[in-house]
Amino acid sequence: MAGRPKRAQLVKAVNAVGGEDALIERIEGGETIASIAESLGTSRPMLSSFLNRSSNTKERIRRARETCADSLVEATLAIADSATHENDRAKRLQVSTRQWLASKFNRQAYGDSPTVAMQFNMGELMLDALKQSPPPIPPHLVVDTDDTKEQDTTRDMPIEVQHDSP
Numbered sequence: 001m002a003g004r005p006k007r008a009q010l011v012k013a014v015n016a017v018g019g020e021d022a023l024i025e026r027i028e029g030g031e032t033i034a035s036i037a038e039s040l041g042t043s044r045p046m047l048s049s050f051l052n053r054s055s056n057t058k059e060r061i062r063r064a065r066e067t068c069a070d071s072l073v074e075a076t077l078a079i080a081d082s083a084t085h086e087n088d089r090a091k092r093l094q095v096s097t098r099q100w101l102a103s104k105f106n107r108q109a110y111g112d113s114p115t116v117a118m119q120f121n122m123g124e125l126m127l128d129a130l131k132q133s134p135p136p137i138p139p140h141l142v143v144d145t146d147d148t149k150e151q152d153t154t155r156d157m158p159i160e161v162q163h164d165s166p
Contacts, residue, residue, distance in 0.1 A: 027064040069106035
């Protein structure tokens with residue numbers, strides 16, 4: 001890595017602190033990539049690029065952050081319990097920041113569930129339903145389907161219908 005002295009220096013620093021496993025443990029403990037990078041004497045983008053070079057390491061970081069989310073949520077209880085009247089605003093900010101981070105690190109457990117906003121107009125829905133249903137048949141147009149009687153419309157009296165037998 002002669003052409004990449006900063007990268008070589010980073011690899012040397014990572015190995016000196018225990019390798020990738022040690023960095024993953026620090027992430028699990030709640031330390032940020034920026035603070036880890038600062039302690040290694042490199043930039044956050046450089047360390048992030050180094051850690052994200054393989055899908056295996058990316059997955060390990062994702063799991064470490066999920067574990068970190070659990071730690072952050074547990075820490076909120078201790079922070080809230082230590083709040084006094086004089087420092088309640090600062091403690092509230094600390095709690096909400098940790099809750100927010102936990103919701104980003106482990107969306108499934110601590111993230112907001114997605115909501116769907118729905119608006120509808122009942123009047124329009126009823127009109128649409130009426131348009132789709134067939135209109136009712138007026139009673140004076142209903143035909144009796146009984147085969148034995150037909151209505152004589154001229155006399156308004158039922159007449160018998162004789163059917164030819166085969």
